[in-house]
Amino acid sequence: MEEKELGIVVQKFGGSSVANVARIRNVAGIVAETRKKGKDVVVVVSAMGDTTDHLVELAHEISSLPPRREMDMLLSTGEQVSSALLAMAIMEQGQPAISLTGQQVGIITDSMHTKAKIVDIDQDRIKSELGKGNIVVVAGFQGVNGQNDITTLGRGGSDTTAVAVAAALGAELCEIYTDVDGVYTADPRCVVNARKLDEITYDEMLELASMGAGVLQPRSVECAKLNGVDLCVLSSFNRVEGTYVREGLKMEKKVVVRGVAKDENVAKIAIMKVPDTPGVAFKVFDSLSQEGINVDMIIQSVNSDNFNDILFTINKDDLNRARRILEKIVLEIGAKGVIDDADVAKISIVGAGVASTPGVAAQMFGALAESNINIQAISTSELKISCLVARSAIYRAMQAVHDKFALSNEGDHEVVIR
Ligand code: ADP
Ligand code: ASP
Ligand code: MG
DSSP states (O other): OOOTTTTEEEEEEEGGGGSSSSHHHHHHHHHHHHHHHOOOEEEOOOSSSHHHHHHHHHHHHHHOOOHHHHHHHHHHHHHOOOHHHHHHHHHHOOOOOEEEEEHHTTEEOHHHHHHOOOEEEHHHHHHHHHHTTTTEEEEETEOOOOSEEEEEEOOTTHHHOOOHHHHOOOSSEEEEEESSOOBSSSOTOOHHHHOOSSEEEEEHHHHHTTOOOOTTHHHHHHHHHHOOOOOOESSSSOOOOOOSSSOOOTTTEEESSSSEEEEEEEEEEEEEEOOOOHHHHHHHHHHHTTTTOOOEEEEEEEOSSSSSEEEEEEGGGGGGHHHHHHHHHHHHHHEEEEEEEEEEEEEEOTTTTTTTTTTTTHHHHHHHHTTTOOEEEEETTTEEEEEEEEEEGHHHOOOHHHTTTTTTSOOOOOOOEE
């Protein structure tokens, strides 16, 4: 990353912040206000409201498995619309502005259509537009690959565009404006007494986001950490202090559990009676990874008759493709069959002290048991513990676990690590 050039602020506005004309005007006001404070402003914008969802539905009406290159052509249009409208609205406020697509900005990605990764951003065009006094409005979520084909960065990808642009420009701050006041101890739409956090470390935010807290795309947090970009999550509706994501300032204070997240976009797959021989697991998971399908929780049951059952979870969006791949693999490896279940959800607790504090897992399992919620699979890492439960139980599970760790009470769950 290059030296921080004081004065550039990147402001990203999510779909709900630009859902209609009144909201676009509201965003133009926030941007113009920042410009008037003497900042160079680069805006990154998502598609209006539920545009992307509607485009996805449309594609699925035409095809059960739409080619991913064509999905990218389709989905990228949403951000082109909102960026142009926002640039017009900013100009209406008397500030010069220009909208640019990912391609015009020079956002170069790899070729993994619908989940592409940014490999380079050419700063020249943005810098030259800023030099002319323009506010630059970048269409989020999109780039182009080496063949100049349009790619998109995965759902929620405008967050990653914003952070990557902030990193490339050495911006002083990347503000992520959304429809909640900041990052909470749990999704405030699911847990009534969730509490807004003043700050959170990159690692904890990355884990919360990866576990389903959709307020930030996980890759945006990864990119922010890697490049030292200071992030702030705040509301475009309610102008109050947001949540800062950065390396912990209260270095001596670490929390055991920072927050709870849920992920309903999960499907469970079980491969039954897999021969217990070397290389079989490799074959299954390698074939999935070659198709870009990420596998999450993995359980291999211990059987005595030279057969194992392998259970794992994937993103629900990948289920159709996984079925096709696994039907073939099951025959090749001589397993009995494969079954799947999309009526599951994952609940996770996240915090720097989760792994190092004894009894945390037991407390989480206890909260679920007291609510009579069955745990179907468990996975842990240094910063999190996740349990797979029935989808119908996920809201009860969130509230029970949030209450168990008293996350609505500031300080109650904090311990001093000496
Ligand atoms: P945008 O369109 O602005 O990108 P998103 O819908 O992607 O907005 O993200 C904001 C949403 O994230 C909130 O409305 C909230 O329901 C959800 N969310 C999930 N977990 C959390 C959390 N821990 N803190 C705040 N919001 C959360
Ligand atoms: N419009 C895209 C989506 O809905 C990207 C984004 O909003 O960040 O996923
Ligand atoms: Mg989002």
